[in-house]
Structure formats: structure tokens, C-alpha cells
Amino acid sequence: MAGTMSVGSKADLELSPIGNCQVSGLIDRDGGLVWGCIPRVDGDPTFCSLLNGEDRDEGVWRFELEKQVSATQHYERNTPILVTRLEDEDGGAVEIRDFCPRFEGSGRMYRPVAYVRIVRAVAGAPRLKMKLHPLYGHGAHKAETTSGTNHVRYKLGDNAMRLSTDAPIGYLLEERSYRVESDQHFFLGPDEPFVGNLRTELRRMEEKTAKYWKTWVRGLHIPLEWQEAVIRAAIALKLCQHEETGAIVAALTTSIPESADSGRNWDYRYCWIRDSYYTVQALNRLGALDVLEKYLGFLRNIVDAAKGGQIQPLYSVMGDGELTEEEAEALAGYRGMGPVRIGNAAYKQVQHDCYGQIVLPNTQAYFDERLFRISGEEDFAHLEAVGKQAWAMHDQPDAGLWEFRTRQEVHTYSAVMCWAACDRLANVARHLGKTDREQLWTERADAIRAKIDAEAWVETGEGGHYGASFESDYLDASLLQMVELRFLEPDDERFLQTFEAVEKNLRRGEHMLRYASEDDFGLPETAFNVCTFWLIEALVLSGRDQEARALFTTMLGHRTASGMLSEDLDFETGELWGNFPQTYSLVGIINGAVLLSKPWRNVR
Structure with a gap:
């Protein structure tokens, strides 16, 4: 991963995520921390220059190298520890190492609300200055600062953070350039004195954080081909989980528009039941059961709180149901393309697919003996309440x-x-020896199947296909999921006819629209990346393997240098749009690689 960019140029999505499953950040190509929320992913964006229009100097933490001519980046192997190298025209260079600490200690996981940055002079006589300009109130207010001998305190409304450092405080506060002649260490974290030797402790944190992630990756069952792409996607998906509760957010950002000036700007820093289902499904294929187990705990709390009633499509990472949608007027938006939305009114919507997306991941907990907690009859009673809503x-x-x-x-x-909810409940009932409940859920699944076949099938002069809804004959890409959900077999003529119709209607060259009809904002202008991955899966199911491999390779070529994908892609220019990194899209990378890879026996 490598790239160059002049400081202050327009925002783009060449960003690299760091995080520790408590806080996260996005680092641009010059090593600037341009997005990060406190005290968790759906909190106040302390670093928000990504959405600050042309004012890239506020809401940022950046090291600026005098006479800079290049910037290159890479991750430490199998970790989210990011290394940025800045070089000047005289041959001087510095290396910035960015990470959020995460490791086990004293019987618990240490994952503070903190960012660590280590700066090293690696060549010549580089001169550097630091800009640390946190904001609060969704970009409306600058932090008040006070300082001591080795720290700077940033008052952020009712909160505060403290920068502990062995760099010269006077130079930092006055934003003066100075020669970097020794390693410098920065810990931006809780407003409390840093305990211990800063240099020693931060290097210990980096070493233990690297060990944690390398050990986690070592436990993954990855395909033979495209290993680096799969590992990088898996790490990013894990960073999207808020470990305290188990919730998984759809993306780390808000309000990156789906296309230029479209107004399709949404806050994705919440836990969608649908997106999370696809995330745990993909990580399951890699054997990452820790993410599943945490998420199942989140779901149990959601189901308990619903008391057998309606499940919302999304929740906050703490499980809150009210996500009032507002606009952050102080932020101009990505490239000035507002509005910047905080909250998401979709929480008020009725989306019935969520019932299946709760039942399906929970089903594994009855059959998988690897799990710490195996579900039983009491859990089944709660899960049946979800099934009743599905019915x-x-x-x-x-x-x-x-x-x-x-x-x-x-x-x-x-x-x-x-x-699918009713069908899987029948499977669980059979496993538990509940014959009467198995019969009930089987009958309900059969009745729903008959209803879908009667109401969703559209007869055409060419035979017919399933439609996107019972009331109309338009198509959408989600119809390609009917095989994945086991509603149809891949050789079923109805699936093949539906796939043919969907591909003809929604495919745009090497990309796929989610639908081609007008919605609340007019006609879609970009392809939806996960739908292109669904197309790839359908191609394999239809025996078009070589075409699927070529298309998968093309999609990998659209990743950022950090290995990420956003939600959308301009099928004319190839530019990425939409919130970032998008879990749906990363799921597509994993699923595609697992499906298409040559088997491991080829190298044994």
C-alpha cells in the first residue's frame, strides 16, 4: 500500500482504519487522523476534518514535514498498526506508527479510549510540526487547552482528553517546526496522568497489541488464494464491533454521499440487524467465533427488550432504540457535499427481514460445540417470539x-x-426433540413459501422471474440471495430465470445496481458494491466460474491501498463513494474468496 498526497488537498476515501473495538480512527495518506469519535464509534466526532469541507485544518491530528515530497504507508503484517513514512526533498524522513491499544491484561481486555502515535526520524534531518485540533459538538466548537510539563489537556465540552508526550510541549503548542532527533511518543487518552515511563509503556503497548492481532489472525481458517485481502477485510470487520456490547456497526463514518451531491448522506455508525447478520456469517466462514459470540449476546438483549414485539432495523451500539436524525450544521460535509447527518431515522421504519436475520445467526448456538455458551430450551422460547413476529x-x-x-x-x-426464520426454528425444534414445535414451524415455513411463489412470481413472455415485491414486477439484487438463504436450489429453473432477468436489468458492465427504478432521491447513480459480490456468487452458482473470478479480481482492484471498500462505486469512473469502510463490501471480499479459491489440498 503506497501513495502520495499534498496536505490540504480535497478529501477522498484513501483512508486506513485503526481501532481497538472501543474507538476507531481513519488515517489519510499523509498520516493525518481525519476521522475519529469519542468515546465510541457513534459518539461525537472529535476528529472530523474528513467532513469539514475545505477546512482540513480543524478536527485533525497531523504531523507536517517541511518540504515533504512523498508519503507511503503500510500495515504491520496481520495487524491494524499503521506505518506512514513521510519524506522531504532533502532526503529526510520520518515514520509515524499509529494504533489503538488492545491486549489482554489483569484478566480483562485493555482497550482504552486512546490513540497512540510514535514518530521516528529514519533518515536525514527531518523537520516536523504537529497540528492537533480536536473539536466537539459535532464540529461546532474548538477545544480549550491547558498544559503542563509533559502534557496538553483538551477540554471537549463535558469531556476532556489528555495528550501525554515526550516531545517538546512548547513547539507543539505553538505549532513550530523542529528537528526530530529522537523517537517521540504521543498518547491521547483519558484525562488522567499517564502512569509509568511513556516511551517504555507505549512500546510495550505496541508489542502486545501486535501480538494480540497476529494471534487472532492465526486462528482464522482462510482460503488459499487472496489471503492478504481476506485477512485485511477480517481485521476491519472486527474493528467494526463494539466489544463492550457485541454490537457491529455498518461503517465507521457518517454522511459520505452515495454519489456526488446526491443528498444520500446517512449515518451508518449503528448496528443494523441485517448488516450484522452478513458480517457474522462471513467471519463464521473464517472461524472467528469471538465476534459471533459477542454479537449473540447483543441480540439476546435486543430480543429481551422487545418483549415479543417489533424488532427495529437498527440500534445504537449500546442497544438504544431512539436514534433521532439531525444535521450537524457546523460541518460542511465530505468535499462540501452536505448535509452531515447524526442519527438515522430508519430506526422508525418497519423492516420485516430483521426477524430472519436474528434467528439465523442464533441457530448456530444450538449446534456448534465450540461455543462457550450453547443455547437451550429457555433461549428457544425467546427465539420463538421472534419467529412469531416473522410469521x-x-x-x-x-x-x-x-x-x-x-x-x-x-x-x-x-x-x-x-x-428462513420459520424454517430454521423447525430445525432447532427437531434438534431439541420438540416434535410439536417442529411441525408448527414447518407448516408456517411451507405456508410462507407458497405465498411467495404465488405473489412474487412474475410471468413474462420469456417464462418469468421473481419480482422485488408482491405488488410490482421491478427487480432488485437481493433476489440473488434466494439460494444463499436456501429458499431455492442453484439449479432451480426459477432461480436461473430470475438471475437472468436481474443481470439483464441491473448489471452495468462489471458492476451491479441494487435496483434501477427511481426511489426517494431519483435514479441511483452508483453501483452497490455488495450487489456486485452477489452477482459474483450467482455466476459461480450458474457455472460461470471463470467470469466470476475475473469479476472478483476487478473488484479487488477497486480497493483502497489499505485494502478497504466503501458502500458504492461509480461504475463509469471507478471512484468509491458512500460510508467507509462498509461491512457489506468487506463481507463480499471474504465470501467471494472463500467461494472461488482453489482448495488447500492443492499445495499439500
């Missing part, structure tokens, strides 16, 4: 997985997910 709502209108804000229909994908 009640399978033929009722909802906003659908694409979250239409101004219309509702009975969406086929939602109905299929409700079928």
Missing part, C-alpha cells in the same frame, strides 16, 4: 432492505427472510 409479518408491507423512506410494499426479500 405475523411475512406478508405485510415494509420499507424493505433498501430502506425506502416514502413507500412500503411486501418485499420479497423480507418475506424470504421470514420464511
Whole structure:
């Protein structure tokens, strides 16, 4: 991974995530921390220059090298520890090492609300200055600062953070350039004195953090091919989990538009039941059971709080249901393309697919003996309450997985997910020896299947296909998931005809739209990356393996230098758009590699 960029140029998505499953940050190509929220991913963006329009000097933590001519970056192997090398025109160079501490100690996981940066002179006589300009109130206010001999305190409204450092405080406060002649260490964390020798402790933290991540990656069951891409996607997906509760956010950002000046700017720093289902499903394929176990705990709390009633499509990482949508007026937006939204009104929507997406990951907990906690009869009673909602709502209108804000229909994908909920509950009941409950859920699954076949099938002059909803004959890419959900077999003529219709209607060269009809904001202008990965899966199921491999390779070529993908992609220019990094898209990388890779026996 390498690249160059002049400081202050327009924002782009060539960003590298760091984090520790408590806080996260996005580092730009020059090593600037341009996005990071405190005290967790859905908190106040203390670092928000990514969404500050042309004012890239506020809401940022950046080291600026005098006479800089280049910047290159790489991750330490199998970790989210980022190394940025800045070089000047005289041959001087510094190396910036960025990470958020994460390691086990004293019987618990140490994952503070903190960012660590270590700066080293690696060539010549580099001169550097630091800009640390945190904001609060969603970009509205600058932090008040006070300082001591070896620290600077930043007052952020009702909160505060402390920078502990062995760099010269006077130079830092006055933003003076100075020669870097020894390693310098920076710990921006809780407002409390740093205990111990800063240099020794931060190097120990880096070593233990690296060991934690390398050990975690070592436990993954990865495919033979595309290993680096899969590992990098898996690490990023884990960074999207808020470990305290087990919630998994859809992305680390808010309000990166789906296309230029589209107004399709949404806050994705929340736990969508749908997105999280796909995330744990992909990590399951790699054997990352720790993410699944934490997430199942989050789901149990959500189900308990619902008391058998409606499940929302999304929640905060703490499980809060009210996510009032507002606009952060102080932030101009990505490249000035506002609005910047905080919160997401989709929490008020009705989306019936969520019932299946709760039941499906929970099913594994009845069968997988590797798990610490195996589910039993009491858990089944709670899960049946979710199934009852799926049965009640399978033929009722909802906003659908694409979250239409101004219309509702009975969406086929939602109905299929409700079928899947009933079908899997029958499997669990059989496993538990509950014959009467198995019969009940089997009958309900059969009834939903019959309803879908009767209401969603669209007869055409060429035979027919499933439609995206019961009320209309338009198509959407989610129909390609009918095989993955086991509603259809891959050789079923109905799937093959539906795939043919979807591909003809929604494929744009090497990319896939989620739908081609107008929505609340007009016609979609970009491809939806996960839908392209669904296309790849469908190509394999249809026996078009070589075409699928070529398309998968093309998609990997659209990743950032850090190995990430956003939500959307301009199918004309190849530019990435939408929130970043998008879990859906990273899931596509993992699933595609697992599906297409040559087997390990080829090298044994």
C-alpha cells in the first residue's frame, strides 16, 4: 500500500482504519487522523476534518514535514498498526506508527479510549510540526487547552482528553517546526496522568497489541488464494464491533454521499440487524467465533427488550432504540457535499427481514460445540417470539432492505427472510426433540413459501422471474440471495430465470445496481458494491466460474491501498463513494474468496 498526497488537498476515501473495538480512527495518506469519535464509534466526532469541507485544518491530528515530497504507508503484517513514512526533498524522513491499544491484561481486555502515535526520524534531518485540533459538538466548537510539563489537556465540552508526550510541549503548542532527533511518543487518552515511563509503556503497548492481532489472525481458517485481502477485510470487520456490547456497526463514518451531491448522506455508525447478520456469517466462514459470540449476546438483549414485539432495523451500539436524525450544521460535509447527518431515522421504519436475520445467526448456538455458551430450551422460547413476529409479518408491507423512506410494499426479500426464520426454528425444534414445535414451524415455513411463489412470481413472455415485491414486477439484487438463504436450489429453473432477468436489468458492465427504478432521491447513480459480490456468487452458482473470478479480481482492484471498500462505486469512473469502510463490501471480499479459491489440498 503506497501513495502520495499534498496536505490540504480535497478529501477522498484513501483512508486506513485503526481501532481497538472501543474507538476507531481513519488515517489519510499523509498520516493525518481525519476521522475519529469519542468515546465510541457513534459518539461525537472529535476528529472530523474528513467532513469539514475545505477546512482540513480543524478536527485533525497531523504531523507536517517541511518540504515533504512523498508519503507511503503500510500495515504491520496481520495487524491494524499503521506505518506512514513521510519524506522531504532533502532526503529526510520520518515514520509515524499509529494504533489503538488492545491486549489482554489483569484478566480483562485493555482497550482504552486512546490513540497512540510514535514518530521516528529514519533518515536525514527531518523537520516536523504537529497540528492537533480536536473539536466537539459535532464540529461546532474548538477545544480549550491547558498544559503542563509533559502534557496538553483538551477540554471537549463535558469531556476532556489528555495528550501525554515526550516531545517538546512548547513547539507543539505553538505549532513550530523542529528537528526530530529522537523517537517521540504521543498518547491521547483519558484525562488522567499517564502512569509509568511513556516511551517504555507505549512500546510495550505496541508489542502486545501486535501480538494480540497476529494471534487472532492465526486462528482464522482462510482460503488459499487472496489471503492478504481476506485477512485485511477480517481485521476491519472486527474493528467494526463494539466489544463492550457485541454490537457491529455498518461503517465507521457518517454522511459520505452515495454519489456526488446526491443528498444520500446517512449515518451508518449503528448496528443494523441485517448488516450484522452478513458480517457474522462471513467471519463464521473464517472461524472467528469471538465476534459471533459477542454479537449473540447483543441480540439476546435486543430480543429481551422487545418483549415479543417489533424488532427495529437498527440500534445504537449500546442497544438504544431512539436514534433521532439531525444535521450537524457546523460541518460542511465530505468535499462540501452536505448535509452531515447524526442519527438515522430508519430506526422508525418497519423492516420485516430483521426477524430472519436474528434467528439465523442464533441457530448456530444450538449446534456448534465450540461455543462457550450453547443455547437451550429457555433461549428457544425467546427465539420463538421472534419467529412469531416473522410469521405475523411475512406478508405485510415494509420499507424493505433498501430502506425506502416514502413507500412500503411486501418485499420479497423480507418475506424470504421470514420464511428462513420459520424454517430454521423447525430445525432447532427437531434438534431439541420438540416434535410439536417442529411441525408448527414447518407448516408456517411451507405456508410462507407458497405465498411467495404465488405473489412474487412474475410471468413474462420469456417464462418469468421473481419480482422485488408482491405488488410490482421491478427487480432488485437481493433476489440473488434466494439460494444463499436456501429458499431455492442453484439449479432451480426459477432461480436461473430470475438471475437472468436481474443481470439483464441491473448489471452495468462489471458492476451491479441494487435496483434501477427511481426511489426517494431519483435514479441511483452508483453501483452497490455488495450487489456486485452477489452477482459474483450467482455466476459461480450458474457455472460461470471463470467470469466470476475475473469479476472478483476487478473488484479487488477497486480497493483502497489499505485494502478497504466503501458502500458504492461509480461504475463509469471507478471512484468509491458512500460510508467507509462498509461491512457489506468487506463481507463480499471474504465470501467471494472463500467461494472461488482453489482448495488447500492443492499445495499439500
